[in-house]
Amino acid sequence: MLPGEEGRTVQEILTGEMGISRRMIQRLTRGRGILVNRKPGFLARRVRAGDVVAARLAEHEEPGVEPVKMELRVVHEDRDVLVLDKPVSLLVHPTSPGHTRTLAHGIAYHFQAQGIAVRVRPVHRIDRDTSGLVMVAKSGFAHQHLDRQLRERTLRREYLAVVRGRVEDEEGAVDAPIGRDPRNPSLRAVRPGGDEARTRFRVRERLRDATLLRVELDTGRTHQVRVHMAHLGHPLLGDRSYGGAAPALIRRPALHAWRLSFVHPATRERMELEAPVPADMEALLARLRGEQGP
Numbered sequence: 001m002l003p004g005e006e007g008r009t010v011q012e013i014l015t016g017e018m019g020i021s022r023r024m025i026q027r028l029t030r031g032r033g034i035l036v037n038r039k040p041g042f043l044a045r046r047v048r049a050g051d052v053v054a055a056r057l058a059e060h061e062e063p064g065v066e067p068v069k070m071e072l073r074v075v076h077e078d079r080d081v082l083v084l085d086k087p088v089s090l091l092v093h094p095t096s097p098g099h100t101r102t103l104a105h106g107i108a109y110h111f112q113a114q115g116i117a118v119r120v121r122p123v124h125r126i127d128r129d130t131s132g133l134v135m136v137a138k139s140g141f142a143h144q145h146l147d148r149q150l151r152e153r154t155l156r157r158e159y160l161a162v163v164r165g166r167v168e169d170e171e172g173a174v175d176a177p178i179g180r181d182p183r184n185p186s187l188r189a190v191r192p193g194g195d196e197a198r199t200r201f202r203v204r205e206r207l208r209d210a211t212l213l214r215v216e217l218d219t220g221r222t223h224q225v226r227v228h229m230a231h232l233g234h235p236l237l238g239d240r241s242y243g244g245a246a247p248a249l250i251r252r253p254a255l256h257a258w259r260l261s262f263v264h265p266a267t268r269e270r271m272e273l274e275a276p277v278p279a280d281m282e283a284l285l286a287r288l289r290g291e292q293g294p
Contacts, residue, residue, distance in 0.1 A: 005047060006048060006049050007047070009044055009046055009047075011043040011044070023144070029043065036052070037052055062119065063108035063112070063120050064108070064119045064120050065093070065094065065104045065105050065108050067109035068101055068105035068108070070101070070106035070109065072103075073275075079266070080139060080265050081135065081138065081146075082107065082136040083260065083273050084103065084107075085131070085275040085276075086103055086126065086257075088128075088129055088130075088131050088252055088278065090102065090103055091103065092104065092122055092126060103122075104122070111138075118138055121138075121139075121140070121143045122135070123135045123137055123146045124155075124157065124220060126257050127226075129253055129255075130159075130253065131255075131256045131275070131278045132159070132275045133257045133259070133274075133275045135260060145263075149262055150220070154262075154263065155262040156216060156259075156260070156262070157216065157220075157259075158214060158260075159216070159257055159258055160212065160258045160281070161201075161213045161215050161256075162212050162285065163210060163211050163235065163236055163237065163254075164209070164236075164244050165210065165233070166211055167201075167203055167211040167213065167232075167234055170203050171200070171201065171202040172200070172201055174199045174231060174232055177190065177191065177194030177196060178190060178191070178228075179191045179193060188227045190227060195219070195221055197219045197221045197224055198219055199217060199224060199229075201215045201229075202214045205285075207285070207289060210237060211234065212285065223241075223242075226242045236254050237249055237254045238252050238253050239254075249287060249288075250280055250281070250283075254281055254284055256275070256277055256278060256281055257275065259272065259273065259275075260272070
């Protein structure tokens with residue numbers, strides 16, 4: 001207990017300096033995981049000088065998917081957070097029983113190899129054909145902190161996108177709701193009644209009949225960057241689903257999850273991480289700059 005906290009309730013201590021969400025407190029209460037002086041404690045109890053308030057998190061969890069050995073590109077890892085550079089053509093997590101080799105399966109193996117028995121908890125996701133940074137929380141405590149940042153938009157996600165045509169404005173934003181495309185339920189479209197969606201962009205480089213953008217998400221809708229750029233009239237190169245097909249240049253949407261900025265759940269320090277631009281996008285940029293032949 002810190003100075004000045006005498007007389008506060010256990011619940012106030014948990015939600016205050018310890019930063020535990022009310023949802024997690026409910027789970028801890030059900031599992032008798034809230035301790036005062038190493039004994040089960042009541043949320044309404046008022047603490048006295050010398051009391052020790054603790055939250056006992058799950059000591060053993062099932063990963064949720066079968067561990068599968070695969071090479072992972074680890075950008076950062078500590079006891080609370082794992083950040084990976086996901087390659088193209090790999091799902092973040094299974095969306096059907098037939099998906100038995102996703103990033104989540106590889107993470108489960110990575111944890112198992114370290115003797116860590118925790119569930120795989122992605123904080124956010126990116127599309128199968130988008131490369132770049134994906135963050136995973138290594139505990140329920142870390143996940144609730146990072147998920148709160150995601151919802152409050154203090155966890156910043158920045159992408160690099162190569163779009164068709166010359167974007168004239170140096171910067172701008174697309175604020176348009178996104179919902180399922182009525183013509184194809186697997187796709188998304190800007191439509192009335194859709195979910196709130198806002199994307200900000202800034203020109204990084206103007207190229208031959210294309211523009212390299214830095215794109216930042218204020219929301220996290222499915223296919224958000226792809227839909228909003230197409231709505232703007234500048235679909236991503238290589239994006240066959242949203243009007244930017246360019247198979248001679250790149251065979252997938254030219255989108256890379258480049259940078260993550262967040263407050264570490266334990267140290268409370270702001271961290272910024274980057275993933276290098278993958279080879280196919282580097283080759284695309286080189287051709288558009290005229291550095292390679294057609």
